[in-house]
Amino acid sequence: MTRLAICKQAIATNTKFFTKRSFSSSGLEANSSKYYDIVIAGGGMIGCSLACTLGANQKLSNKRILLLESSKNKQYIPSEKYSNRVVSINPGNKKLLDNIGAWKHIESNKYATVKRLQVMDAISDTSITFGEETSSKDISYIVENDLLIHAVKTEMEQAKNVEVQYNQRIKSYNLPKESGEMAKICLEDGSEYTCDLLVGCDGQNSQVRKAMGVNYLNWKYDNVGIVATLKFNEEIDNCIAWQRLLPTGPIALLPLTSNMSSLVWSTTIAHSQQLMKLSDEQFVQAVNEGLWKVYERYGIVDQLVKSFDSFLRAANIPADVCRRYPPKIQSLEEGSRASFPLGFGHATNYISKGVALVGDAAHRVHPLAGQGVNLGFGDVQCLNKVLGEAHYVGCSLGNVFCLKDYESERQKYNVKMMIAVEGLYRLYRTDSTPVVIVRSLGLQATDVLFPIKNMIIEEAST
Amino acid sequence: MAGNLLKGFVRTQNFKCMVKIRLYSSGTSTIDDKEVVHFKKFVSYWWDEFGEFKPLHSMNKIRIPWIRDCILANNEMKDASLPLKGYSVLDVGCGGGILSEPLSRIGADVTGLDANEDLIKAAKAHAELTKANVNYVASSVEDHARENFEKYDAVVSSEVIEHVTQKEEFVKACVECLKPNGSIFFTTISKTKYASFLAIYLGENVIKGIPKGTHHYEKFITPHELQRILEKNNCRTDVVHGTIYNFLTNTWSWWFNSDFTYVLKATKLDKQNC
Numbered sequence: 022m023t024r025l026a027i028c029k030q031a032i033a034t035n036t037k038f039f040t041k042r043s044f045s046s047s048g049l050e051a052n053s054s055k056y057y058d059i060v061i062a063g064g065g066m067i068g069c070s071l072a073c074t075l076g077a078n079q080k081l082s083n084k085r086i087l088l089l090e091s092s093k094n095k096q097y098i099p100s101e102k103y104s105n106r107v108v109s110i111n112p113g114n115k116k117l118l119d120n121i122g123a124w125k126h127i128e129s130n131k132y133a134t135v136k137r138l139q140v141m142d143a144i145s146d147t148s149i150t151f152g153e154e155t156s157s158k159d160i161s162y163i164v165e166n167d168l169l170i171h172a173v174k175t176e177m178e179q180a181k182n183v184e185v186q187y188n189q190r191i192k193s194y195n196l197p198k199e200s201g202e203m204a205k206i207c208l209e210d211g212s213e214y215t216c217d218l219l220v221g222c223d224g225q226n227s228q229v230r231k232a233m234g235v236n237y238l239n240w241k242y243d244n245v246g247i248v249a250t251l252k253f254n255e256e257i258d259n260c261i262a263w264q265r266l267l268p269t270g271p272i273a274l275l276p277l278t279s280n281m282s283s284l285v286w287s288t289t290i291a292h293s294q295q296l297m298k299l300s301d302e303q304f305v306q307a308v309n310e311g312l313w314k315v316y317e318r319y320g321i322v323d324q325l326v327k328s329f330d331s332f333l334r335a336a337n338i339p340a341d342v343c344r345r346y347p348p349k350i351q352s353l354e355e356g357s358r359a360s361f362p363l364g365f366g367h368a369t370n371y372i373s374k375g376v377a378l379v380g381d382a383a384h385r386v387h388p389l390a391g392q393g394v395n396l397g398f399g400d401v402q403c404l405n406k407v408l409g410e411a412h413y414v415g416c417s418l419g420n421v422f423c424l425k426d427y428e429s430e431r432q433k434y435n436v437k438m439m440i441a442v443e444g445l446y447r448l449y450r451t452d453s454t455p456v457v458i459v460r461s462l463g464l465q466a467t468d469v470l471f472p473i474k475n476m477i478i479e480e481a482s483t
Numbered sequence: 484m485a486g487n488l489l490k491g492f493v494r495t496q497n498f499k500c501m502v503k504i505r506l507y508s509s510g511t512s513t514i515d516d517k518e519v520v521h522f523k524k525f526v527s528y529w530w531d532e533f534g535e536f537k538p539l540h541s542m543n544k545i546r547i548p549w550i551r552d553c554i555l556a557n558n559e560m561k562d563a564s565l566p567l568k569g570y571s572v573l574d575v576g577c578g579g580g581i582l583s584e585p586l587s588r589i590g591a592d593v594t595g596l597d598a599n600e601d602l603i604k605a606a607k608a609h610a611e612l613t614k615a616n617v618n619y620v621a622s623s624v625e626d627h628a629r630e631n632f633e634k635y636d637a638v639v640s641s642e643v644i645e646h647v648t649q650k651e652e653f654v655k656a657c658v659e660c661l662k663p664n665g666s667i668f669f670t671t672i673s674k675t676k677y678a679s680f681l682a683i684y685l686g687e688n689v690i691k692g693i694p695k696g697t698h699h700y701e702k703f704i705t706p707h708e709l710q711r712i713l714e715k716n717n718c719r720t721d722v723v724h725g726t727i728y729n730f731l732t733n734t735w736s737w738w739f740n741s742d743f744t745y746v747l748k749a750t751k752l753d754k755q756n757c
């Protein structure tokens with residue numbers, strides 16, 4: 022009885038302010054801001070791919086998506102020349118590009134297939150190879166960044182529910198705190214948007230991440246990445262990606278055509294400054310040296326490697342079945358040399374109410390394993406699946422419950438991969454004898470233990 | 484009259500939050516910004532996914548797919564983004580709209596019904612924020628049935644019947660709103676000692692995940708009893724399935740028996756069939 026009485030009184034008190042209309046205007050967003058279900062901030066490789074993938078998702082076909090990119094809408098002009106910015110795409114992510122219809126535009130232009138990856142330790146002369154040149158299984162595909170964006174954009178323009186705005190710099194974000202609130206995006210030109218879900222694809226310096234206020238574990242490497250397009254003096258069957266682990270950092274060649282490869286060389290800051298100052302001829306010489314130079318060996322390491330090798334042979338598992346050597350570089354594509362600072366970064370949270378981080382905005386790795394954009398594509402596939410499912414069960418897209426599935430699935434994978442890459446990086450930056458022994462025996466053993474290798478390949482290509 | 488009794492049913496949870504709101508707003512005579520803040524608090528109280536109603540939020544992960552797939556069982560889905568497009572659903576005892584909004588988002592034409600006017604106002608305000616398209620009505624199901632006889636393709640009453648005293652009248656009114664061959668869905672707590680232990684002892688007293696006084700053992704109902712009432716109202720029970728709530732992970736799962744909580748789906752038979 023008393024309960025009911027209190028309750029009635031409470032209702033009476035409440036009705037008063039419930040009937041008041043003033044709350045609706047202050048509680049709601051101003052009418053001047055335009056609403057989209059999803060706003061994607063940043064139209065790099067990952068932002069464009071996400072927009073395209075979500076646009077192709079049948080379960081999300083009633084959702085309106087807006088992509089905001091600060092740079093202008095660059096047109097891709099097909100040419101024989103290769104840009105110095107290329108990425109290596111895993112088979113699993115090629116499948117994604119195929120599913121959204123973008124791969125055919127890459128196929129009709131240019132790309133290279135990597136059938137074999139050979140990683141060599143410069144100090145101990147051991148090596149590990151993945152894949153076979155004659156195998157039907159591909160290791161990865163080398164695609165120009167610009168072509169990839171062009172291919173994805175071409176498909177994105179077909180999607181009825183995706184809108185793109187170029188030359189739009191985002192000034193600030195107002196993120197939701199309580200249920201029912203929307204993320205608000207303010208552009209530099211003064212326009213405003215609200216959305217159910219804001220996705221930050223705005224790269225390593227992500228402003229969305231900063232607005233979320235999440236912890237961001239990060240450091241700079243004392244390493245700089247140098248890229249360039251290199252030419253050989255002969256035509257070869259160019260399907261091997263080479264990586265040589267120098268004490269100063271890894272040097273890698275990714276196949277482009279029968280007489281061109283792309284260089285990704287990470288080295289110390291001082292060394293990179295020297296390299297950038299060299300003439301083209303001197304630079305080519307330095308690259309060849311990096312690929313071929315014989316380093317001072319440690320007797321004990323050599324001895325151990327040799328005896329381990331004979332042990333493997335005795336056990337009928339011969340190491341280095343058919344070892345290849347990298348091609349000799351003749352010249353450099355004019356103006357293709359450029360350098361980039363390298364760093365590590367990982368956001369402890371990829372999501373919060375109404376927001377998610379994807380791609381480099383959430384994580385940044387050393388390019389030594391060519392995983393950067395692949396991790397981002399993995400995020401795209403996962404978020405697409407999670408959002409489709411979330412909507413199919415009636416969840417609002419910004420709902421943390423649903424977004425949590427994205428975060429846990431991706432963090433589980435990304436962290437594992439990032440630790441592996443970081444471990445490799447640290448392992449090969451040292452030349453202390455015990456570490457060299459361990460790593461050379463490690464390399465040699467992995468090279469012959471097919472099951473482990475296949476596992477690594479499977480892992481990298483899913 | 485039973486109708487009046489039903490009209491008076493206020494869910495215990497609602498009662499609790501009324502009291503909270505009252506504490507905030509006492510002594511204010513003019514309507515000012517402060518009250519707007521209080522009002523927003525009231526809405527967010529219901530809609531806080533990690534707050535007191537979190538079991539109702541997390542339950543959506545299993546109850547929405549179940550309702551959706553039951554409705555779609557013998558029908559072709561035309562639009563994957565709006566699977567329930569073209570179906571009218573009545574959500575009886577909708578509260579703040581935790582179930583109504585998601586159902587509307589997957590395309591259903593939802594009417595959210597609650598006897599408590601304040602909750603309907605809160606639900607409406609939230610729907611306005613989230614742009615959800617739900618028709619909220621403050622009324623008892625009895626009154627609603629009078630004007631909306633055999634109007635809905637489906638009727639849902641989730642986590643409500645365990646708070647209702649006059650269960651026979653309640654079910655009867657729900658069935659009246661349903662079209663012949665339409666589906667009626669219930670989710671509730673079973674009347675067993677296990678359920679009582681889990682929901683009242685563990686939930687309200689030990690883990691304190693549920694506000695104290697939310698549930699009363701006498702009001703719980705077994706699947707058999709509910710089935711019997713439905714039969715009386717010309718409904719054939721198609722499915723009874725047990726569920727269980729994990730307080731620690733805040734997740735619901737299907738369970739092999741109906742000793743704790745369960746879902747029940749029945750079909751209203753054509754007059755000719757009975």
Ligand SMILES: Cc1cc2nc3c(=O)[nH]c(=O)nc-3n(C[C@H](O)[C@H](O)[C@H](O)COP(=O)(O)OP(=O)(O)OC[C@H]3O[C@@H](n4cnc5c(N)ncnc54)[C@H](O)[C@@H]3O)c2cc1C
Nearest residue numbers: 063065066067091109191223224246380381391393394395
């Ligand atoms: C030397 C080097 C070599 C690499 N090699 C490889 C490789 O072989 N394989 C591989 O997988 N990865 C590689 N990577 C990594 C790869 O390039 C990145 O992971 C990838 O570019 C990340 O894509 P993204 O779309 O997440 O971010 P970004 O490419 O950084 O795109 C972010 C976009 O957001 C836009 N933006 C930012 N702020 C705003 C704003 N306020 N308003 C509007 N728009 C905004 C930017 O204009 C940009 O277009 C390499 C990286 C380096 C540095």
